[in-house]
Amino acid sequence: METLTESIYGSYENALRATMEDMKAKFNEIRDKIRDTKGEKPVDHILSRLKGEESMREKCFRKDYPVSTESAITRVKDAIGIRVVCSFIDDVYKVVDEIKKTPGWKVDVEKDYIRHAKANGYRSYHIILKVPNKYGGGDIDSFYAEIQIRTISMDTWASLEHQMRYKRNIKNQQLIEVELKRCADELASTDVSLQTIRDMITGDNEK
Structure with missing residues (x-):
């Protein structure tokens, strides 16, 4: 178990942050590609975060995983989180299509809460991606990232x-x-x- 004075991400924290920045850059490329093809602005804004220490430790505990670096990176699948907020519903699905075409990005879990909204009214498109770790830190060669793609109104409500x-x-x-x-x-x-x-x-x- 990691001590509370150490990062839950251990020697992988810098690699996770660098991977997240690479993914943000790729989403900017996707935005520009759709805009140049369609002549319209498909993405209003993009947000990203590395899951906070306390939140990650609590999630490991809640899921009955060891509170460890390995759990945080290989079992909890949202250490990296990216939200893509689109202008229109069609734009969400255009972004999803481009995600699936991106070399090196493997879809692990996919849930369409737009066509199949949650009982409380929540709507969004969720994808868990498995992406290569190009920055080292140890033997773990890939990271998980949770991607949420939604419209402006969906994001406001959520x-x-x-x-x-x-x-x-x-x-x-x-x-x-x-x-x-x-x-x-x-x-x-x-x-x-x-x-x-x-x-x-x-x-x-x-x-």
């Missing part, structure tokens, strides 16, 4: 829901959950309407 979910002593919890679900459904309907309007403008609906 961020606000996350903030409220961690409030304590909430009154009328059930009513609030119903209202959050209603908001999620309304935003999803708006996303579809905006996609339809864009298709009408660009002529994509005639293809």
